[in-house]
Amino acid sequence: MKHHPLQEIRTRANVNLEYPHALPATRRDRLERWAELLERCGHQALSTLHETEFQPAQERAIMRADDSPLSVAFADPVLRAAGLNDDSYGEIRRFFGLSHNQLHKLVCYCHFGATINASVAAHSVRALIAADDRPSILARLRDMFRR
Template sequence: MKPQTIDDISSAARVSRHPFPAWMLRRRRLERLAELLEAAPTPARLFVTMECYPRRDRLMLRQEGSPLFVAFADPLFRREGLTGDSVADGVAFFGLSLREAHALLCDCGYGGVMRMGAPLNGLIAARARRLASKRTFAEWRDRIVAWI
C-alpha cells in the first residue's frame, strides 16, 4: 500500500479534516482556551465597553493580552485554523455568537473585579467552560436524530 497525503486522497474522496461535529469541536476548543487562560503567566485583559462599537468595528477589535491573544499564541489553535486575534477571528474559530463573545470578552460582564486588580484568568476560564457546556441547537438535533 502506497502512503498518500490528504491532498492526494481529496481528489478521489471527500475528506473531512475534523471528524467531530461542529458543536463538539466548539466545546473542545473552548475547554482548551480555558486551560490556556488558567496556565497563562500574565493576567488577561478584556475589551472595554465592547458593546458601544458598531458591529463592523466590534468584529475588528483586538488587544494584546486578551483571551483571543492568548489563544492565537497557541500553536495547536493556529494549526487548526485560528487566523488572528481579532473578535471576528475568535467568533468564527470558536463558533460564538456576538452575544457570547461579548459575555466572554468584555469587561462589563465581570463587574468591579477588574478595577480591584484581581486576576481575571480564572473567571474568564470559568465562563469559557460554561459556554463549552452549553448545548447548541445542532447538538440537540444530533441527539434527537440518534435517538429516533
C-alpha cells in the same frame, strides 16, 4: 538528511508528539483547549475589550487587545494550526462558533472592568461548554409533554 535520536532533538527543539494529530476538530474541542490555556495562566490579569456592545459590527470585528483572553488563544500554535487566523473579536467568534452575546459576556469591559482574571475567563469558557451539553428549552418542553 542526517538522522538524530529523539532525545537529542528534544534538547534543541520543543517536540510535541501529539501534533498535528491532536488538532481540535470540534467546537467543543476548541473551547476545551482555550479553557485549558486560560487555566495555565493561573490568576494572571488579562485585558478586556472596551464596550463591545456599542461598537458598529465592522469595528467590533477587528477589536483586539494585547494580553487578553483572545490573545491567549491566538498564542497557541495548536489553535493556529487548526485555523485560528488572529486574535480579533470577529475571528475568535468565527473560530469558536460564538454568538456576539457569548463573547461579549466573556471579554467585555462592562462585565469585569479593565482586566479579567485568567481563571475566571477559563470558568466562563467552560460554562459555554456546559451550556452546549444542556438540552434546549424546546427539547425539555417536548420531553415534558411526552411523559
